[in-house]
Amino acid sequence: MCTRSSKTGTWASITASSDRSPGWARGSNTEDPMKQQVKAVINATLASLKASGAITFDAIPTYSVEVPKNPEHGDWSCNVAMVMSKATGKKSPELADLIVKSLVDPGAIITSIEKAGPGFLNLRLKDSVFQGVAREVLKAGQHFGRQQPKSTGKKVMVEFVSANPTGPVHIGHARGAFMGDAISRLLDAAGHDVTREFYINDSGKQVETLGRTVFKRYQQLFGATVELAEGEYPAEYVIDIAKTWKAEVGDSMLQKTEAEWLPKAIEVGIRENLKAIRSTLAMANISHDTFFSEKSLHDAGKVTSIVDVYKARGVTYEAAEGKRREKGDKVRSEESKAAKYADKQLGGTFLMTATYQENEKYLLKDEEDRVILRHDGTPVYLTADLAYHKEKYDRGYDLMVDVFGADHAGHVPRIQSGMTLLGLDQKKLQFVLVQIVRITRNGEEVKVSKRKGTLFELAELIEEAGADVCRFIFLMKTANAQFDFDLDAVHKQSKDNPVFYFQYGHARCASILKKAIEKGVTFVGPDALTEAQLARLVLPEEKMMLKKMSQLGEVVQSAADKLEPHHVLYFCQELIGDFHSYYTKYKSDPIVSEDKDKTQGRLALVSALKQTLQCAFGILGISAPEHMEAPPEEE
RNA sequence: GCUCCGUUAGCUCAGCUGGAUAGAGCGUUGGACUACGAAUCCAAAGGCCGGAGGUUCGAAUCCUCCACGGAGCGCCA
Incomplete structure (x- = not known):
């Protein structure tokens, strides 16, 4: 799995060089639209400073625009002054001052910018920029957050x-x-x-x-x-x-x-x-x-033919037993399975998954060469799997992801080596290793055993x-x-079971919209929504939720790059938490009120939130209920 | 022995392509329903981010070593 490339060690140091970004996944620009607007302002300002001769630099390095943890630090904060310190030869605070003084903001979206800390730029944006997010979400509908x-x-x-x-x-x-x-x-x-x-x-x-x-x-x-x-x-x-x-x-x-x-x-x-x-x-x-x-x-003969391909490439040899790479001379313990089954290891055709060298350097990370044909000429599991993965490459995929259990971890370097020995780009093949899950019931582990017929x-x-x-x-x-899956907690309809928190967030949105209709107020929808109505979304909590919603696309993109779905889940958790908090805090100033414009504005917010959650849940494969039954009363 | 994964609050876990005062849920303690759903919210307490070095303006995050826990190390699939 790509995020662990340097640690799992498969090969980052060899073929991927210093490029830590999985590049394959990046399509069009999926940055948060609000963030893009901020970056445009920063870039324009830097260009203007360069043109005026105030600073010199060759190129703008990668810098970040982030949501600061502390709301006092503004809507967005930017580290460009610190990152560009070296390139411009100016100290970070000095550069930050220059940017603040000479800000170029053609769209007039920035309401304030100030230097802070070691050279951060803290920016605040016009309310209308936030409010626009609600309409964007609703117009995108079920496609929001998706490419x-x-x-x-x-x-x-x-x-x-x-x-x-x-x-x-x-x-x-x-x-x-x-x-x-x-x-x-x-x-x-x-x-x-x-x-x-x-x-x-x-x-x-x-x-x-x-x-x-x-x-x-x-x-x-x-x-x-x-x-x-x-x-x-x-x-x-x-x-x-x-x-x-x-x-x-x-x-x-x-x-x-x-x-x-x-x-x-x-x-x-x-x-x-x-x-x-x-x-x-x-x-x-x-x-x-x-x-x-x-x-x-x-x-189809593809298993035997791949052996022929390897032989033709000169990366196989015949031997009576496995050949280990010389360096380190890794000795197996006597208890290892290899030792246990040593009498069945009679030799055959080996693939140089470990000992293959180019320019007198070992190129591959497997621990030892692997048999691909037994002494009697029959192929092993690995041989078929190599043929299978070659087949995947032949089918023209740009990225292949294998989700394996951790018990297959040892299999990974063999396949990677095998593909490299075919001259294929190993970066296209990514592995996600899911670690062992321990199932417990009544505090005791439930063993998984196919053999005994007691499988769960x-x-x-x-x-x-x-x-x-x-x-x-x-x-x-x-x-x-690794983690323990507690079968006792799992079917409690309670706080031990966090999925209900998420689904309740969505159900609550649905419930509010339904309640509004009961009261004779129907949300007018994104097209009929007026600026005056949207302009009523001015509370800091409302802006915070809108800002967060606008980030879904970026969160999805980043999670996809990393092959880590849980980022989307935590995104939902934050958003729902913000909403529950907002809802409770303003109970005396409700979403559906006599003030028609404000009500429409807030219904837009709630609708957009509901839409955002529905999209995010869909991406995770979790259902988004309109209504939930109340849990049983606690004793 | 070797390789890989993990070690963050009492518990379960986020945060890791370096950023400001390290987060969430559960649990604990104390509060909030005549209002749009209390499956909720608010507040308090709780941390040498396993340990030690290093890299630099700056490290939970990157590098090295160590400790502990887990998985793998078969011509099984």
Whole structure:
């Protein structure tokens, strides 16, 4: 994931050089419109100072215009004087003074500018600039905060969930599922053309084991006594699959040879599991555009052909066992799994994911070279995955995001190395690693174990807590932090459950608009709204909310760049908090009053807020209810 | 042993492409409904931002080292 590029270390130091900005996501200018107006004034002033010879500089460096934490510091504050100190050879306070004195403000939007602290510029803007935001939001409607669909021209793929088709979606997939979906929604809102893909591991030993288990359960349905082998799937759902199969084929499979029944059993197993997986994801409000079959890669010969490509590029070798890179000489501990399975490591064809060098420098970050063909010539999981990722590149995506569980972290450098060894741009492939979630109930951890048949399914979780609550809890934290999911708190209709705070904010807006209509006042809408009505929005709290609303587009863009949905969520929290506070503070000066112009102005504000929240919730995939039932009374 | 992730208020977590006095929710304490929804609000208390160095006008944020917690380290997928 790009924000951790320097720390995860994949490669920032090699291919991305010092460019920390993920550049790929930036389309058109999505800066907050208010901020843009401020920057225009600053830039004009600097140009004017340069023209008059007061200061000299080559180019204006990147500087920031931000909302100061302390409202006494104005509506916006700007650090340009400090940033340009070196370029102009002037001290920050001196430069700040010059800017204040010679301000060029053609649109007359600035009401005050002053130097503060070590050289900050604190600016205040005309009320009309704030008020205009309400109309802009309402005119944009459901598109507010979003870029025009596909406006960036970037093709993006997000691969997520990709649960094995050997069983239901369980709690271990939940975080990645919601995260991947929210990232997809974010990228879509940021104007990209997003494809959501599910990679089906329908090849290899696991599905074979599934097939065997299905067949045993099938035999059982005809009275046979069966015993499941180590690793086979004991859970109930396999019996259901066997029943379905029986209904379809009767007893016709009983007399077949294994070569005949096994492919059929695998097929029905995968089909039924995928059906269940899709149905669970639908409950979670998640859908994929494409399901990509690993088996199809094998069938099309793409797995063997990628090995040929590597061989042709001279980045493979044959060896009896793994070859580690020399430097550091990392020795594995005796307890490592590699040591444990050493007797099964018989050598084969290796890909130089670690030892490949250019100009006598190691180029890749993997710890050791990886087998891509076993000694008997069969490909491994990685080989298929390399073929799969090459396939993604071939399909022409500008950005590919893989949402992986943290247990796949070790897989990341291998794929990256593999792509680099094909000469592909690794920056186009980003990884989001979602850390482990510990599920607790009654203070005790609920273990996730597919093998024992005691898995806690995502479907159960959603039934218990509701889709919005689950989604919210998974999205409110960054992907790379572990956390405990408390099943007890989750279904409390109370303050322990923060999603209600958000939804109540929206419902309250809806309720006010409804109440106004009951009182015979209907909001006139953005087109009929007059300047005189808007001009009644003068309270500092009102301006603050308008200012914040205008930032949604920027927040969305930035969150999309970082692949971090939680920024949008915190944006909502602040806005809702401001609103509740405002609402309570001015209870004696209500939104709907006898003063018709003021009422219209405030209804515009509330409508704009409701619209903003609805848009933001939509980008997160959380519903925006018009009405909520009161919670049960506390005892 | 090696790699990666984390460490911020009593608890759960934001803030990290460096900015002014470090934030939110929960919990605690004390207040606010004859008014548009009290699933709300207001106030108080609560912090050597894990530790130590470094970089500079300025560090929770960037760099180095250390400590603690977690995950991974298979020719499984």
